[in-house]
Amino acid sequence: MTRRKLLKSICTLISLFWIAAISSPVVKFILSPLKNKNEGPKKYRLVHLSQLKINSPEQFNIVSDHRDAWMVTPNETVGRVWMTRTSEIAENPKETTIRVFSAVCPHLGCTIQSTSDKKSMVCPCHKGMFHLDGEPISNKKLGYKNPTPRSMDSLNYEIIKDEKSEEWWIEVEYQKFKLGPTTKTPLS
C-alpha cells in the first residue's frame, strides 16, 4: 500500500466515523414525533342523566388539559361525542339505554354533525352519512357514494351515581380510533 493510498483511506475513515457518530442523534431527533404516544381511553363525566334529551342526538365536549408540544392548555376541548337517550329513565337508572358515539368521522376525521331535522348524522367534509344508530347510510349513486369505511365509533359509558349530590351522571370512556380501517381499532 502506497503512502498516498493510505492517506486516502484514513480520510475516508475519519469522515465515515463522524458521519456515523452524528447520524444517531440526527435521526433520533427527526424521528422524535413517532415517540409521541397517544393517550389511552380516559373517563369523563359529561352530563346528568336527566338532562340528556330523548331520541334527539346532542353533542358534548370532552374537556381536558391539552398538551401540544411545549404547551399545556387547561380545559381545552380535546374531543366531541354525540349522545342520545333511547329509553325513558329506568327504575334503576343504570339500565337506561343511551347511545354514545365519537364525533370523529372514521373517514378522514372531520367532525360529524347532525342534520337539521335531527333524523340522521352527516359529515360535512365528504358527505359521510349515518343513521342515528351510527350505521352508514348507503348511497349507490356515482359520485355520491358514502365515503365512510365503517359505522360511527361507539364509545363505552357507564351511568353512575355521585356519592355526594346523589345525581346520576353519564361517564364516557373517550378514546380515539384509527381512521380508514373497516373495523374500529384503537389508536395506539
Add this chain to the structure above:
Amino acid sequence: MNWLDSRTGSNRLINSYKNRVLPDGASWILSSAGCLFWLFVIEVITGLLLMTCYSPSVPSAWASVHYIDGLPGGEFIRGLHYYNSQALIILFTIHTLRVLLMASFRKPKEIIWITGILIAPAMVVWAVTGNPLPGTLDGFSQINVEGNIIASTPIVGPIFRKLLLGGDEVGNRTITHLYFLHVALFPIIMGLLLGLHITQIYRHSDKIDDLDKSNTKAVPYWPYQSIRNLTTFSLIFGLICGMVWFYGHPLKVPADSGIHHVPRPEWYFIFLFELRRYFTGQWEVVATLIIPGIALTLLLLMPLIDRISSEKTSKVMRYLIVTGGILTWSGLTMLSVLRDHSDVDYQHSKTHLAALTARVNELADHDGVPPQGAITLLRNDPKIQGPILFIKHCSSCHSHADANGKGIIAESPSAPNLYQFGSREWIQGLLDPEKIQSEHYFGKTEFKEGEMAEWILSSGDSEEEEDIKDFKAEMKQVVISLSAQAQLKSQAEMDKKDTDLIREGDTVIKEGIGCTDCHQYHDAGELGSGPDLTDYASRSWMVDFISNPAHERFYSDSNDRMPKFHDNFKEPNKNLLDQKTIEIITDWIRGDWYELERD
C-alpha cells in the same frame, strides 16, 4: 468591472446572458420562462419580508399575521405573496404545456425537462406548506385532511403523517414543521432544481459565435426576447397587484375545532378532491396516489417515449396529453364547483365563516389578541357565542324573542321571555296586570298565582280617579329607577338624562308603594321573600342569579325549576356551567358586547 471579474470571473455569467441568441427569433410564447423567473423572485422577496414579523406557533401564528396586516404595506405584501404564488402555479403549468407541445425536451435537453417536471410538484407542495401558516381554520383543516390522505398510503403512510404533523394532531409542531418546509427545505430544493434547470438551458442554447451566418431569423436574446419577457411580466404582475388592491386577501377565522364548517381544498386541488368521490374505501389510493403518480411518471418519461415513437405518433400523443389534461382538470373542477353551488350546507357554512372572519378581525383590532391566542376572541364573544349558548342551556324553558316572535323561541316555554331583560319595557311588562300572567312573564311558572302577581293585580285599584293616576305615575318612576339598576348599555343615555326621575323612583321603591315589604333594595327591606332588587338585572346580579337562583338573595325555597348552574365551588368541574359561560350568556342577554361603529 474588470477588477471584480479578474477575481470572481463574473463576466462569464454576464456574457452568457449577453451572447445568447435565439436561432428562430424572439417570440411572445417563449416569454413564459423569463416571466416565471421574476415572479419567483417576487415570491422570495415578499416571503422574506413576511418572515421578519411572523411567529410560528399555534397561539401566535394568527395574531402575528393579523399584526402584519396592520403594518404599513403589510396587508399588500401578504396579498402579493398569496396571489403571486397562485400566478406561479398557473404560469408554470402553461409553461410546461407549451414546452410539451413544442417538444423542447428532446436530446440534449432531457435534464431541463426532468428538472422542470420535478419543479411542478415541488412548487405545489411548497405552496401547500404555506397555506396553514397563518393559523386559520381553513389552513388547519386542509393540512389535517392532507395528513390523513398521506396516512392512507399503505405501510409508510401513518409514519409520514406523524413526522409531518409532529405528532398525532395538528398543533405547534405542525406549524414549526411546515414553517421549516416552507422557508428552508423547499426553497433549497427549489433553488437546486431551478439552478440546474437554468444552467442547463444556458448550456444548450445557441451563442453568438457559433451561429450560422446565413440564419437571418436569429436575434440576440438580450434585448429582443428580454423586452417581451418584461412586457408579459408587467401585464401579469400588474394584474396581481390589481387583485391585491381591489380584492385583498382578508385573514380568515383562526383555527378552532369547535367551529362547524365545510372545508374545501385550494382551487388547484379541487379536481383531486372531486376525483376521490369516485374512489371510496380501499380504492381511495387510486385517486390520491396512483393516478397522480402515473401522470407524473408519464411526463418524466416523455423524452424516452418520444424517442421510441415516430414523429407523428409523438405529436398526436403530446396534443392528446395536453387537451386531455386540461379537460380532466377543468371538468372535475367544474363538477365539484357545481355540486357545491347547489349544496345548501356548504353555502351556509361559507356565509357563516365570512361573518366570523369579519367579526374576529374587528375584535382583534379593538381588543388585541391575548396570549392564549386568537381562538379566545370568538369563543368569549357574547355576540357570537350568546345565541349558541342560550339555545343550548336556556332555551328549553326561556325564549328570547321580540314582540313579533323573532329570535329564539323556547322548545316548550315555561319561564319568562328574556328578550331585553331588565330594560324599561321588560320591567314595565312585568308590572303590568295584563301581562304578568302571560307566558312571556310568569304565565308558565309557579309564580303565576304567586304573591307578586297577586300584588300587581290588586294594587292601584281605587275608587278615586286621582289615586289611580298617582299610582300609575309612581309605577312609571319605579320602572325607570329599577331598570337603571341594570345599567344596560342600550339605556345608558336615557339613564343619564333621567337622573332626577331615577332618584325619585328610588324613594318610591323604598318608601312609597311597599316593594321593600318583600324585597331588599339597597339599605331598605330584607332578603328572604323576594329577589334582591339592589342592582337588579345588572351583570353581577345576573351572574349570581344564574349560578344559584335558589340562593337566599334570590328565590330561596320558592325557586321554581331553574337549575343551579354553578354552585359547587369545591369541585368546579361538577357544575353544569362554568363561570365564563355564565358571564357570556349574561353579557349577551344584556346586549353588552363590542360593536364596531360604522359610518
